[in-house]
Amino acid sequence: MKPAPFEYVRPDSVAQACEMLAADEDARIIAGGQTLVPMLAMRLARAAKLIDIYRLPELNGIRVESDVLVIGATTRQVQVERSALAAQSTPLLAKALPWVGHPPTRNRGTVGGSVANADPSAEIPLVAVTLGAEIEITNPDGVTSMPADDFFIGPMLTSVMPGDCVTAVRFPIWRHARVGTAFHEVSARKSDFAFVAAAAQVALDDDGKCIAAALGIGGVGDRAVRLDLAKLLGETAGTAKLKDVVAEAATVLEPSSDLHVSATYRTRVAVTLGVRALEDAMTDARSSATQSNRGITQ
Amino acid sequence: MKVTLKVNGRVCSADVEPRKTLLDAIREDLALVGSHAGCEHGVCGACTVLLEGEPVRSCLMFAVQADGYEITTIEGLAPAPGELSVVQDAFCETHGLQCGYCTSGMILTGHALLQRTPEPTREEIVEAISGNICRCTGYGQIVEAIEFAGERLRKANAPRGSKGVDANQPHVDLSAETDAPQEGVLKAAQADTPHGGRP
Ligand SMILES: Cc1cc2nc3c(=O)[nH]c(=O)nc-3n(C[C@@H](O)[C@H](O)[C@H](O)COP(=O)(O)OP(=O)(O)OC[C@H]3O[C@@H](n4cnc5c(N)ncnc54)[C@H](O)[C@@H]3O)c2cc1C
Ligand code: FES
Ligand code: FES
Numbered sequence: 001m002k003p004a005p006f007e008y009v010r011p012d013s014v015a016q017a018c019e020m021l022a023a024d025e026d027a028r029i030i031a032g033g034q035t036l037v038p039m040l041a042m043r044l045a046r047a048a049k050l051i052d053i054y055r056l057p058e059l060n061g062i063r064v065e066s067d068v069l070v071i072g073a074t075t076r077q078v079q080v081e082r083s084a085l086a087a088q089s090t091p092l093l094a095k096a097l098p099w100v101g102h103p104p105t106r107n108r109g110t111v112g113g114s115v116a117n118a119d120p121s122a123e124i125p126l127v128a129v130t131l132g133a134e135i136e137i138t139n140p141d142g143v144t145s146m147p148a149d150d151f152f153i154g155p156m157l158t159s160v161m162p163g164d165c166v167t168a169v170r171f172p173i174w175r176h177a178r179v180g181t182a183f184h185e186v187s188a189r190k191s192d193f194a195f196v197a198a199a200a201q202v203a204l205d206d207d208g209k210c211i212a213a214a215l216g217i218g219g220v221g222d223r224a225v226r227l228d229l230a231k232l233l234g235e236t237a238g239t240a241k242l243k244d245v246v247a248e249a250a251t252v253l254e255p256s257s258d259l260h261v262s263a264t265y266r267t268r269v270a271v272t273l274g275v276r277a278l279e280d281a282m283t284d285a286r287s288s289a290t291q292s293n294r295g296i297t298q
Numbered sequence: 299m300k301v302t303l304k305v306n307g308r309v310c311s312a313d314v315e316p317r318k319t320l321l322d323a324i325r326e327d328l329a330l331v332g333s334h335a336g337c338e339h340g341v342c343g344a345c346t347v348l349l350e351g352e353p354v355r356s357c358l359m360f361a362v363q364a365d366g367y368e369i370t371t372i373e374g375l376a377p378a379p380g381e382l383s384v385v386q387d388a389f390c391e392t393h394g395l396q397c398g399y400c401t402s403g404m405i406l407t408g409h410a411l412l413q414r415t416p417e418p419t420r421e422e423i424v425e426a427i428s429g430n431i432c433r434c435t436g437y438g439q440i441v442e443a444i445e446f447a448g449e450r451l452r453k454a455n456a457p458r459g460s461k462g463v464d465a466n467q468p469h470v471d472l473s474a475e476t477d478a479p480q481e482g483v484l485k486a487a488q489a490d491t492p493h494g495g496r497p
Contacts, residue, residue: 001317001322002317003317005315006316008360008362037360041338101429103353103425103428104352104354107352190428191428
């Protein structure tokens with residue numbers, strides 16, 4: 001047995017889980033365990049008590065509430081990957097999911113666990129930051145929610161306080177007529193953690209001009225970052241324009257070097273993948289428009 | 299802590315420390331040593347078991363978390379003692395294993411894939427086993443084994459007779475005897491030849 005000893009409890013409700021968390025500062029939530037179990041095994045993490053929220057039915061599920069896709073915290077990553085509702089309403093999230101670990105880790109790993117864990121190269125937090133998702137948090141005082149941008153602070157560091165349980169992630173749905181998305185990633189092997197990942201979503205008007213655009217970059221610095229694309233709005237942006245805008249916006253990135261790749265490499269790949277993701281998202285938006293036109297005429 | 303583990307259709311109770319992984323409980327408490335301990339932190343896939351039919355890493359789960367779920371280990375795949383499942387047999391025929399360390403994980407992963415996707419593409423097979431590391435075979439024969447097993451399972455499950463299904467007709471297709479597809483139905487001797495006698 002590799003981890004240090006701990007006590008294990010399975011509360012019956014979120015309220016009970018929050019009380020247990022608040023009562024014991026050495027207590028910790030375990031969800032899918034795909035990050036926490038190896039951390040405990042390598043003794044990079046310790047807990048006196050593990051509070052298992054994985055089976056709480058109130059935390060599992062995918063639903064649409066007007067313009068928001070709500071994903072319960074313990075919804076397994078594979079559920080989102082196979083969800084027609086998620087693919088339809090937030091296609092960017094659906095495109096990112098196959099990049100999250102491997103099929104067996106997606107069978108156990110949860111959406112809330114990935115968000116709470118806040119790995120700088122994790123794909124679900126990247127999509128949350130790109131789309132401006134809201135993270136719903138429950139604690140003994142009640143339910144609050146905060147924008148992903150405020151939630152993520154740094155590597156494995158979030159605004160979660162002792163006694164807080166992430167209970168849902170709320171992804172906004174874009175209702176424009178022509179929306180396109182693309183997700184690109186560079187890693188050592190498919191499904192390993194990203195050296196750089198880029199997530200893009202755009203909306204075009206009938207003339208092909210950009211009316212909304214979001215581009216997020218993950219894996220480059222301490223946390224995922226959404227770049228400023230205001231200069232693309234109202235434009236029918238070609239490759240040259242995209243390169244200029246992304247290169248300028250990418251100056252806010254604070255890349256780090258590690259064993260695998262240098263900071264310079266990360267910046268170059270971030271710009272290249274960012275441009276590629278935006279180009280592909282625009283192509284996707286144009287073809288989504290022709291598809292819906294066809295739907296109307298037939 | 300007491301746990302009830304439903305392994306390969308049998309209900310077993312065990313008294314385990316919460317920090318004991320499902321992998322260790324299966325190997326030590328239930329003496330099922332076909333699930334292997336490789337890295338013990340989630341990267342190699344040697345410890346793969348099926349939880350409610352889906353592959354998961356048993357080293358990334360504590361036994362207490364598995365309480366009450368249906369678990370299948372490699373020991374649970376064969377239809378009877380001394381026999382092999384179609385997927386296991388396909389691994390033998392295509393030389394899908396050498397040292398065997400990764401094999402139980404590969405077979406269970408392949409088995410689960412074929413349950414959900416009866417006719418997987420090569421890419422889908424590669425994606426399914428992407429989390430399982432093999433240091434011997436170079437993966438080629440493993441992919442081939444899963445393709446081959448899929449082909450056999452599809453043929454075994456195909457209705458005999460070429461007329462298709464007509465709900466208004468009697469259940470027995472009389473033409474089946476003359477025009478049943480012979481392809482893929484192995485004769486005993488063929489089963490011993492490489493690739494089941496395929497070119
Ligand atoms: C081989 C391997 C490869 C992987 N590759 C990737 C990858 O490419 N991309 C990627 O994004 N991830 C990857 N992961 C990690 C991913 O699989 C995990 O699922 C995810 O990071 C954590 O989710 P979990 O549900 O397993 O959380 P757990 O491991 O149970 O918990 C992780 C942390 O979050 C806390 N926590 C969990 N749920 C909550 C909650 N609701 N509220 C508050 N705190 C909570 C826990 O206390 C713990 O600190 C990989 C994992 C493995 C083993
Ligand atoms: S032993 Fe479980 S993944 Fe390596
Ligand atoms: S057969 Fe030896 S590790 Fe795969």
